[in-house]
Amino acid sequence: MNSNSTMTTVMPHAIAKPAVTPLALVGLAAGLAVAVGAAFWFSDYHLFQLTMVVVYAIAILGLSIVTGFNGQISLGHGAFYAIGAYVTAILMDKYDVPYFYTLPASAVVCAGVGFLIGLPALRLGGLYLALTTFALAVAIPQLLKHKALEDFTGGVQGIVILKPDPPFGLPINGDQWLYLFTLGVGCIMFLLAWNLLRGRIGRAMRAIRDRAVAAEAMGIDIAMLKTRTFAVSAMFTGIAGSLGAIAVQFVAPDSFTVFLSIEFFVGMVVGGAASIGGAVFGAFFIQFVPNLADQISKAAPGAVRGIILIIFLYLAPAGMAGLTRMAIRRLRRPKPTGA
Amino acid sequence: MNSASTSAASPSVANEGSSAALMSVQGIVVRFGGVVAVGGVSFDVGRRQICGLIGPNGAGKTTLFNCISGIYKYNEGDILFEGNSIRSTPRHRMAGLGIGRTFQNVALFRSMTVRDNILVGAHQLGKSGFIANALRLPFVRAEDERAEAKTDSLLDLLDLRKVAEELAGGLPFGWQKRVELARALIGEPKLLLLDEPAGGLNHGEVEELEGLLRQIREHFDLSILLVEHHMNLVMRVSDKVVALEFGIKIADGTPDEVRNEPEVIRAYLGESDDDDSH
Numbered sequence: 001m002n003s004n005s006t007m008t009t010v011m012p013h014a015i016a017k018p019a020v021t022p023l024a025l026v027g028l029a030a031g032l033a034v035a036v037g038a039a040f041w042f043s044d045y046h047l048f049q050l051t052m053v054v055v056y057a058i059a060i061l062g063l064s065i066v067t068g069f070n071g072q073i074s075l076g077h078g079a080f081y082a083i084g085a086y087v088t089a090i091l092m093d094k095y096d097v098p099y100f101y102t103l104p105a106s107a108v109v110c111a112g113v114g115f116l117i118g119l120p121a122l123r124l125g126g127l128y129l130a131l132t133t134f135a136l137a138v139a140i141p142q143l144l145k146h147k148a149l150e151d152f153t154g155g156v157q158g159i160v161i162l163k164p165d166p167p168f169g170l171p172i173n174g175d176q177w178l179y180l181f182t183l184g185v186g187c188i189m190f191l192l193a194w195n196l197l198r199g200r201i202g203r204a205m206r207a208i209r210d211r212a213v214a215a216e217a218m219g220i221d222i223a224m225l226k227t228r229t230f231a232v233s234a235m236f237t238g239i240a241g242s243l244g245a246i247a248v249q250f251v252a253p254d255s256f257t258v259f260l261s262i263e264f265f266v267g268m269v270v271g272g273a274a275s276i277g278g279a280v281f282g283a284f285f286i287q288f289v290p291n292l293a294d295q296i297s298k299a300a301p302g303a304v305r306g307i308i309l310i311i312f313l314y315l316a317p318a319g320m321a322g323l324t325r326m327a328i329r330r331l332r333r334p335k336p337t338g339a
Numbered sequence: 340m341n342s343a344s345t346s347a348a349s350p351s352v353a354n355e356g357s358s359a360a361l362m363s364v365q366g367i368v369v370r371f372g373g374v375v376a377v378g379g380v381s382f383d384v385g386r387r388q389i390c391g392l393i394g395p396n397g398a399g400k401t402t403l404f405n406c407i408s409g410i411y412k413y414n415e416g417d418i419l420f421e422g423n424s425i426r427s428t429p430r431h432r433m434a435g436l437g438i439g440r441t442f443q444n445v446a447l448f449r450s451m452t453v454r455d456n457i458l459v460g461a462h463q464l465g466k467s468g469f470i471a472n473a474l475r476l477p478f479v480r481a482e483d484e485r486a487e488a489k490t491d492s493l494l495d496l497l498d499l500r501k502v503a504e505e506l507a508g509g510l511p512f513g514w515q516k517r518v519e520l521a522r523a524l525i526g527e528p529k530l531l532l533l534d535e536p537a538g539g540l541n542h543g544e545v546e547e548l549e550g551l552l553r554q555i556r557e558h559f560d561l562s563i564l565l566v567e568h569h570m571n572l573v574m575r576v577s578d579k580v581v582a583l584e585f586g587i588k589i590a591d592g593t594p595d596e597v598r599n600e601p602e603v604i605r606a607y608l609g610e611s612d613d614d615d616s617h
Contacts, residue, residue, distance in 0.1 A: 195475040199483055200458075200465045202472070203451070207459045210448035217408065217442075218526065219434035219463025228469055274450075 035183055044175040048247065049287060051179045054186040055244040056283035060267040061193055061276065062236030067265075068273035069197060070229045071209030073126070076133030078260030079140040080110050080234040082251075084241025086144065089159040089251040090152050099164045099246050103185065106242040107235045114234025118227040137261040144253040158252025161245065182243050189236060194276055196232070205229055206274070237264070270312060272321025281320040285312075361386045361562050362407070362530055366416035369402050369586075376402040378586040379416065384530065384579075389556060389563045391573035391594075394583035395606055400566045401443070401534070403583070407564070408440045408532055409433045420530070434463040439528030441519045443535050449508025453499055453518050454490055456507045460522035461486040486525070493521040496558070497551075513544045524555065530562045531555070537569040545569060549576050570607075574598060582606070 038050055063077045087109050088102040097105070117136065124132065144153050153159070166177035196202055204225055207215040216222055245251050267286040271278025293304035316323040360383035369377040377399040384390045394400050405411040407418055409430040417424050420436055428436065439460075448456050465486065467479045494500045497517045502510060507518055516536065523531055536552075537545045549572055556563060567573045573580060573594070580597040582590040590600040597603055 192473040196473040199472045199479060200462060200467055201469055203455055203459050204462055206451055207448045210450055211446045214446035216430045217434060217440050218459050219431055221431045232469060
C-alpha cells in the first residue's frame, strides 16, 4: 500500500493503450530502417556506442518491467546485468560455446536468480525491496572477485572474449555484424515485452502497482505475479549483460559496480518509468550524456551531468514518454476555440 | 480451475445443507483483541436475491463484509458459499469462486484507462501465463478478444463508452463508482458485494443506482449483498434486509418487516447517541 503510493507520486506514469495505428507502424518501420542503415553510415567507434545503446535499452526495459509497470523498486539491476555478462563470458571462454547460444543460457540463469531473490524480497516489498536489491548490487563485484569462483570468473583480471565474425560470409566487418546482431536480439526482446505488457499479464502487473488490494479481489495472485515479474525483468537485463559482454569483449568485476544499477534507474526514469519506448530514450541518455558533459566541462563533468538531469526532469517530469504522450494528445485534440 | 465441478455439484449440496442459499453466514464471531466486532451473526443470501445489510455506525457491517470478501478471518462460525466453507480460501481465489466486490471509497487502478480497469476484472476468467502472453499465442489473442467484447458491452450498459480511454483516476466520483461496478461484473460473479454503493453520490445518482442494481440482477442473474447507509435505497431495492447493532443481528426479513421491527426503530430513532463502538 505504502509502496504503491510512493511509486505513483514519484512517477506519474500513465500508460496509454498501445494502439497500433497505421501511422505508428510506418514510424516504427522508418525507425527500424534508420537503425539498420546506421550500420553502414557510422564509423566503428560510433557503431560500438550504438551497440551499447541497444544493450542498455534492453537492460532498462527489464528494469522498467519490474519497477515501472509493477511498482517494485529495484536499485540493483546491474547485478543481473553482471550475471548475464559473466554467464556469456564463462561459456565462451571456458566451454567454447558459440556466442549466440550463450544468450538462452544467460536468460535461464538470470530468470532463476531473479526468481530466487524475488521470492523472499518481494514479500518485504516497497523500500525494503529497494534496499535488498541495492545490497545485491553492492555485493556482486566482490562475489565475482572471490577466490572460490576465481577459476571461472578470472578474479580481478576478468575474462577477455573474442569478437564474433560475421556469419555466412556477409560483406560487413565485425563491428557492423555485432551491431546488427545486437539490434536483432533487441527487436525480439522489445516485441516480447510489448506482447507481455499489453495483455492480461501486463494489465495485472499495472493493477498491482496501482492498487494491490483491488488487484487481489480481481483474482490476481500477487505474490506469484510479482515474483515472476521479477524473474522476467532479471532475464531481460541479464540478456542485455550477455550482449554487452560480447560487444565489449571483456568482463571484469569493476565494470559492474553499483553505479551501473543507478545508471539503469536514471535511464528508466528519464525515459518514462512505465514506457517501452522510453527505455530506448533512456539508453541514449545514459550512453551519450556523459560524453556531452565531458565536452562541456572537462573539469567537472559530473556536475554538468547532474545539471542536465535536473533540467531534463524539470521539463519532462514524467520522462520522455510522458512528454511524447502529452504532445500526441495536444496534436490529436485541437481545441475548438477559434475554429 | 475446479470451479466448474464445484458449481455442477452445488445444487445437491445446497439443497441438503442450507436450503438452496447461495451464501450462508453461520454464527460468525470476529474479535479484535478483546473487542467483539461481530458476535455470532447468521443469515442467508438466496440466489438472485438482493440483500441489504444495515445498522448504525460500528454495528459490524463492514467487518462482516470484509469476512465475506476474505479480507478478515473470522474466529468462530463459518461462511458457506454454494455449500463450501470459505474459511481457508485465499483472497485471490474469491473472484474465482464467484464473489465479486466493490470498495467503500472506490479502489480503481488510477493510472490505467477505464477500459483497462474493466479488463483487469476479467483476469480470473483467463488462464494465459507469462510465456504465452509474451509470444501472444492464438489462444491468448482469443482470450483477449473475448474480454474486450465483454468490456464493450459493459461500457454500453453502464454508459461509460465515452470515457473508455480516459484514465480512471481523473473521472468524477460517481463515474468511478460505475467503473468499479463494471470491473466487478465482468468477472461473472454469482454474488456481488457492494460496500456503500450510494456513498458520495448525489440524489439523482442514487436514483439511477437503484435502477441499475435491479437491471444488473436481471441481466447477470446474480445475487447482491449491499452494505449501505442510505436507508431509502436499501428499503426500496432489497428483497431482504438484515439489521445489525453492536455486532448482533437485531432483525432479518423483508424491508417492511425490518422497518417495523421495534428493535430497529429503537436502534435508529431511539437512543442512537451510543454509536461507534470501535
